[in-house]
Amino acid sequence: MEFETIIWHGLAAFLTLCIFTFLYKDNPFYKFAERLVAGVAAGYWTMLVFHKLFVDKVYHTMATGQYAYIIPILLGIGMWTRFSKKHSWISRYSIAFYIGISTGVSIPVYMYTYIFRQISATIIPFTSISNVLVVIFVLCALFYFFFSKAHTGAFNIVSKIGIYTLMIGFGAGFGLTVMGRVALLVQRILFLKDYVREVAAFIGG
Amino acid sequence: MGKKMLFMLLLSLLLFAVGNAQTPLEEVLTDTTGPPVPTSPSNVYVEDKPDDDGHGVIVRWDLSPDDGAGMDNVLGYEVYRSDSPDGEYSYVGMAIKGSDEYEDQDDSPIKNGVPNPDFIETEKTYYYKVRSMAAGGIFSEHSEIASGQAIENWFHSGKIGILVGVLIFWSFVVYFIFKARGGKDFYVRPLAGINAVDDAIGRATEMGRPILFVLGTGTAGDIATIAGFTILSRVAKLTAEYQTKILVPVNEPVMMAVAQETVRTAYLEAGRPDIYKPELISYETAMQFPYVAAVNGIMLRERTATNFYMGVFHAESLILAETGNIAGSIQISGTDQISQLPFFIAATDYTLIGEELYAASAYLSKEPILVGTLKAQDWGKAILMLLLLIGAILISANLSFIRDMVTVNI
Numbered sequence A: 001m002e003f004e005t006i007i008w009h010g011l012a013a014f015l016t017l018c019i020f021t022f023l024y025k026d027n028p029f030y031k032f033a034e035r036l037v038a039g040v041a042a043g044y045w046t047m048l049v050f051h052k053l054f055v056d057k058v059y060h061t062m063a064t065g066q067y068a069y070i071i072p073i074l075l076g077i078g079m080w081t082r083f084s085k086k087h088s089w090i091s092r093y094s095i096a097f098y099i100g101i102s103t104g105v106s107i108p109v110y111m112y113t114y115i116f117r118q119i120s121a122t123i124i125p126f127t128s129i130s131n132v133l134v135v136i137f138v139l140c141a142l143f144y145f146f147f148s149k150a151h152t153g154a155f156n157i158v159s160k161i162g163i164y165t166l167m168i169g170f171g172a173g174f175g176l177t178v179m180g181r182v183a184l185l186v187q188r189i190l191f192l193k194d195y196v197r198e199v200a201a202f203i204g205g
Numbered sequence B: 001m002g003k004k005m006l007f008m009l010l011l012s013l014l015l016f017a018v019g020n021a022q023t024p025l026e027e028v029l030t031d032t033t034g035p036p037v038p039t040s041p042s043n044v045y046v047e048d049k050p051d052d053d054g055h056g057v058i059v060r061w062d063l064s065p066d067d068g069a070g071m072d073n074v075l076g077y078e079v080y081r082s083d084s085p086d087g088e089y090s091y092v093g094m095a096i097k098g099s100d101e102y103e104d105q106d107d108s109p110i111k112n113g114v115p116n117p118d119f120i121e122t123e124k125t126y127y128y129k130v131r132s133m134a135a136g137g138i139f140s141e142h143s144e145i146a147s148g149q150a151i152e153n154w155f156h157s158g159k160i161g162i163l164v165g166v167l168i169f170w171s172f173v174v175y176f177i178f179k180a181r182g183g184k185d186f187y188v189r190p191l192a193g194i195n196a197v198d199d200a201i202g203r204a205t206e207m208g209r210p211i212l213f214v215l216g217t218g219t220a221g222d223i224a225t226i227a228g229f230t231i232l233s234r235v236a237k238l239t240a241e242y243q244t245k246i247l248v249p250v251n252e253p254v255m256m257a258v259a260q261e262t263v264r265t266a267y268l269e270a271g272r273p274d275i276y277k278p279e280l281i282s283y284e285t286a287m288q289f290p291y292v293a294a295v296n297g298i299m300l301r302e303r304t305a306t307n308f309y310m311g312v313f314h315a316e317s318l319i320l321a322e323t324g325n326i327a328g329s330i331q332i333s334g335t336d337q338i339s340q341l342p343f344f345i346a347a348t349d350y351t352l353i354g355e356e357l358y359a360a361s362a363y364l365s366k367e368p369i370l371v372g373t374l375k376a377q378d379w380g381k382a383i384l385m386l387l388l389l390i391g392a393i394l395i396s397a398n399l400s401f402i403r404d405m406v407t408v409n410i
Helices: A003-023 A028-063 A067-083 A089-122 A129-144 A153-204 B002-020 B025-030 B157-181 B192-207 B223-242 B253-269 B288-302 B317-326 B341-347 B355-365 B368-396 B401-406
Strands: B042-048 B056-062 B074-082 B090-096 B101-105 B125-134 B146-149 B211-216 B246-250 B281-283 B306-312 B330-335 B350-353
Touching (some): A089 B253, A129 B368, B101 B125, B157 B368, B192 B211, B192 B223, B192 B306, B223 B246, B223 B306, B246 B288, B306 B317, B317 B341, B330 B355
Parallel strands (some): B246 B281
Antiparallel strands (some): B056 B101, B074 B090, B074 B125
8 A cells, every 4th residue: 555545545444534513513523524515516516517617617608609699698697797786687688598497497307207107107917906006195195295175074085094104105205215315324334434444554564 | 994984985986976967977088079159149220329419320130049048148248340341340338148239329529639439420320230149258150131221310309398398388478478578467475595695694694794696506507596596687787786795606618707797787777886896706616525624614704694505506505504504604595406495495595496496586576478487387387287188087987098198208
């Protein structure tokens, strides 16, 4: 193991421990790691944006004569007018365009992913108890999200079944994800253990 | 003696094996033809990839006679492309044994700062040839050359079902918005999470501590984030009236701009533009976990009394909510991310589940556009429930037309 690797791994181990100290309470070590990671991420992201967006989408598109890109470039420049009190209204057009386009693109995607695919997958024959329960519970869960009807009387019962169905699903999801998080913790602890071994091997020659 | 016996035994076995082999030994030793070369694919042709943005073609061919038959030694097909029929052909990809097509698609003219050689230009003629590949790097002759162009399609024929669905929903939305604008008072059932908003802001005011509003790690264009902005508007207006500090750390520049506009307008509506400060909305960083570390720090150092989490959340949801618990904050969350809802339900005081987040916007603002949209959503759901139930009954009787109707193949 090279000395340089020991140093870099040592830094990673130190920062991991700094973050873990948060389990006790907020402290200067955590603050240091937090600000370091936030600062490094902000700097890294800025350079990423510069290369992936400015160089690729602005400089190269103009250099290669793809002048249609002038429209998003102008909208992007419009965002910079926020720094001027007099002209900041221009930025609202850029924001409106951005949100309008994003929403417009999202609608068919949502319609396909969350409605058509789900409904198609739920139209199943009543050939088993399991299939019958799937259809009933889906209907009850959908009913829970009815907002223009008070959940009283029979509606309340259906709505209650719906929310219990959702909670069973959420419980399963919770357990599954917690298992994944525990795996991440184990991975980090193994990293620390390996680092201790690396150092011991380095010192031992 | 033992060694001689062993040698004789091995020699006998070798002679036996040679005598029983299908290829005589002398033929193997004198064979100079090498491994068999597979036959080339035939009838190569190129067609435009349908329903795309004009940057893809499909190269098709008839399988080599040695693919699954004949010598049965074809492992795959290599596809080559050129700008001109006599130009230099470059390798673009391969298809596995038994495949009779290859999709050549790339819509990025620039990659890693340099012109992308794989980019397919719209309405430009490209020339292709294909060859079969056998084990040991043995290739057939190249096929005949075929050419084709990528054409831009304005309409995706596979999405007609979605268009019909959107139009039906849109007609409901327009109808109910007009009804709401005409003065019709639609009932919206109360949501516990939203009823708690006023109390939570009141608590922060009494304690003299700030309120934290987290819009998540999505983008300003996400539907859940847009719903978050509406709730932020309401919360900011109340904080302006109560003169309680609100902190909105964001992870995206556009989100920051929209949040600043939202809070500024809310302060203006509350008649307190003088106490609005742009610094209330701070940009932390765009990366997920560094952003979470920064927000956690704000929670603990500012000792926020109330935390709102409204928008798109990913793996950070539990970390944020648990830190809020440590800080002793009352927490109200809302997201449409199904995988994160369990964490918010477990770790925050009130949670707006999925569509409740959108409903909250309408409930709080009482704007005819939002209330009308909510009513249309309910009608949309009623139709879907009906389709689901009737579809399931019919498919039990082997009638699948409702399922076929809602099955969209993209």
